Amino acid sequence: MQRKRECIVLIDDDRDFLEMNRRLLEEKGYSVSCFDDSDEAMRAMHCIKPDLVVTDLMMAGLDSGFKLSQKIKQDPMLGDVPVIIVTAASSLQGFSFNPHSQGEFESLNADAYFDKPVSTHIFLKRVRELIDKKGEAGRER
Amino acid sequence: MNDDTQVLVVDDDTGIREGCCRVLRKAGYEVHSAGDGKSADDLFVRNKNFAAAVIDLQLPGMDGIELTRRMHAVDPDCVLLMMTAFASIETAVQAIKQGAYGYISKPFTPDELLLQLTNGLKKRELTLESRSLKKEREKSLLEIAQERSRCSTIIKCMADGVIVANTDRKIVLRNAAASRIFEMYRADHPQEASCTEPGSVPLPCPVSALPCAELIGLIESVFKTEEEPVIISKEVVVGEGTYMVNVSPVTEGDGTKCGVVAVLRDITARKKLETAKSMFVSMVSHEIQSPLAVAEGYLNIILNDTVAADEAQQREMINRSYLRVRALREMVSELMNLSAIDTGNFVIKRSFININEVVRCAVECMHEKAKDGKIDLFFESTNGRGSENGPVVRVFADKNAMFIVLKNIIENAVKYTPTGGSVRIAVEENGLYARIRVRDSGYGIKPDEKCKIFDEFYRSKGKLTAGIPGTGLGLCLVKKLLELQEGSVSVESVYGKGSEFTVCVPIER
Structure with missing residues (x-):
């Protein structure tokens, strides 16, 4: 039986990152939708119902990625979609982007963080893990 | 010892006068004499340095009583000793009423005269000394008062807030700046206005009434510290402001802690x-x-x-x-x-340059880019379109800086104009300034973005312009470079229709 292609939404205001990550993920067989605007992405996600979201952190605002992530987590339809935040700024406003504790991690509304450019191998592994975890949780329900 | 003490002897009887003079000179006094009231009075008024006068009561013309009255009026400290042949209580009282120190009955021995005079002079000396002491005391009291008022004025006028608390944890002093800090806080937090507020409450008021728990804590910890005088410094937030608070104990000479002083420096701007x-x-x-x-x-x-x-x-x-x-x-x-x-290290070398020439260079730089985007880029000087030898418009500016400015603005116009659009550049003289206007038929700028585009790293992020590369620093640089040359840049735009940037630089005069 052929498995349905998992869908990933990419959000970044830098077209090169969209392109680069799209290529990486499509190569692995994912279906990828790209957006350069978080509001537009939010609207589209209600139709796409993605299996995973990868968003840039600093877009229109310094913390657009966090806000988007929060919106997704609070959305009744998208609440279980894992979110990966990628950023070119490794530290910002006294905020470490490599959260040390699980508590710190959870308070940031995202499931994983990656510095740009993502280290391909680890990034793809994490994407797989998060999608699988979501799938299991879905089946259990 | 009596060398500098001057004594005046007044008597119409030459024998007694000369006798007295002799006795007094022998005792070391500097003696002057007069034979009648009038000349004695003149001498006394002229000299003014007499410490004492020995006066006969019975004088021709002005009598001794009248002379005494006048001399006492001139110098109340002068020891006036009356001589009388007819000593009576009545005349003595009368003389003393007029300011005499005492009287001596004729005939008298030299010793009697000297004794009376010495006593009188001693009394005079004491009077003068006590007066000078009193004066000194008053002077030092005044100085203390002035010093105090100076100190309190300095504290009152200090830009930093000052609060002093005594060991009963009562605020006993606060200056205007401190009141302002907490009053401001109250203004920001009207819901807390009901609580005792030290900015308005009369002193002394409890430390605990300060509307800043952190500050109360700092004051308390200085009170509790047993060690040698400590100064605790901490950044404290009061309302909208941030303050560097230095709290130190107030100690007496023997080291006993009698209070705590807190100084609040406003570091909000920093x-x-x-x-x-x-x-x-x-x-x-x-x-x-x-x-x-x-x-x-x-x-x-x-x-x-x-x-x-x-x-x-x-x-x-x-x-x-x-x-x-x-x-x-x-x-x-x-x-x-x-x-x-x-950092002030950008060297601006202003000279008289033909701005048309600089514009032409900048336009040429962008020519290729405009061609790629099929954008009609042209430069019209005041007397006609693109004329190679257009009019010379001399401005007082740095050629290199102006090139950076114009290249940036023209490049932006080309970048933010879609294929088939146009970018027109015009130079015109306008009073004291030359105006370079760069008008495009591009995407335009939203009204709320107009003031932001000159900020560092601000980049318009719209659907249409998302793919356009840029640093977000160009216009910021343009603005700063123009400010260095007494120039300016402004923008008018209709979103979706295009923008016009206007650069002004001072013209040669």
Whole structure:
């Protein structure tokens, strides 16, 4: 039986990152939708119902990625979609982007963080893990 | 010992007068004499240095009583000793009433005269001394009062807030700045106005009434510290402001702690600056890391064959990396220019230059780019379109800086104008300024973005302009460069229709 292609939404205001990550993920067989605007992405996600979201952190605002992530987590339809935040700024406003504790991690509304450019191998592994975890949780329900 | 003490002897009887003079001179006094009241009075008024006078009661013309009265009026400290042959209580009282020190009955021995005189002079000396002591005391009291009022004036006028609390944890002193700090806090928090507020409450009021728990804690910890005088310094937030608070004990001479003094320095502006600085550093690091990450990512894909890509795709990835790295280099150079301007190291060499020439150079630079985008780029000087030998418009500016300014603005116009559009540049003289207007038929600027586009790293982020490369520093640089040359830049725009940037530089006069 052929498995349905998992869908990933990419959000970044830098077209090169969209392109680069799209290529990486499509190569692995994912279906990828790209957006350069978080509001537009939010609207589209209600139709796409993605299996995973990868968003840039600093877009229109310094913390657009966090806000988007929060919106997704609070959305009744998208609440279980894992979110990966990628950023070119490794530290910002006294905020470490490599959260040390699980508590710190959870308070940031995202499931994983990656510095740009993502280290391909680890990034793809994490994407797989998060999608699988979501799938299991879905089946259990 | 009596060398400098001057005594006046007044008697119409030459024998007694000379006798007295002799006795007194022998005793060391400097003696002057007069034979009648009138000349004695004149002498007394002229000299003014007499410490004592020996006066006969019965004098021709002005009598002794009258002379005594007048002399006493001139110098109340002068010891006036009356001589009388007819000593009576009545005359003595009368003389003393007029200011005499005492009287001596004729005939008298030299010793009697000297004794009376010495006593009188001693009394005079004591009077003078006590008066000078009193004066000194008054003077030092005045000085203390002045010193006190000076101190309190200084404290009152200090820009830093000062609060002094005694060991009963009562605030016994606060200056105007301290009141302001807490009054401001109250204004920001009207719901807390009901609580005892030290800005308005009369002193002394309890320390605990301060509307800042942190400050109360600091004061308390200084009270509790047993060690040698400590100063506790901490940044404390009161309402909207941030204050550097220094709390130290007030000690008496023997080291006993009798209170605590807190000085609050407003560092709000500095904090804001620090925040702005760290924001800027974050922005810079983000802007530098992004293109590097793109280049690294693309090159990694090609080198490690992570993604299957044909030669054309690989070429495109390399091209994108190249463009991003080049843009990064441009950005770093702009950043360095900005930093040079901010630190005052950007050398502006203003001279009289033909601005038309600079505009032409900048236009030529953008020619290729405009052609690629099929954009009609043209430069019209005041007397006609694109004339090679257009009029000379001399401005007082730095040629190099003006080139950077104009190139940036024209490049922006070309970049933000869609294919088939136009960019027109015109130079005109307008009073004291030359105006260079760059008008495009591009995407335009939203009204709320108009004031932001000159900020560092601000880039318009719209659907239409998302793919346009840029550093977000160009217009910021333009603005700063023009400010250095007494010039200015402004923008008018209709979103979706186009923009017009106007640069003004002082003209040669």
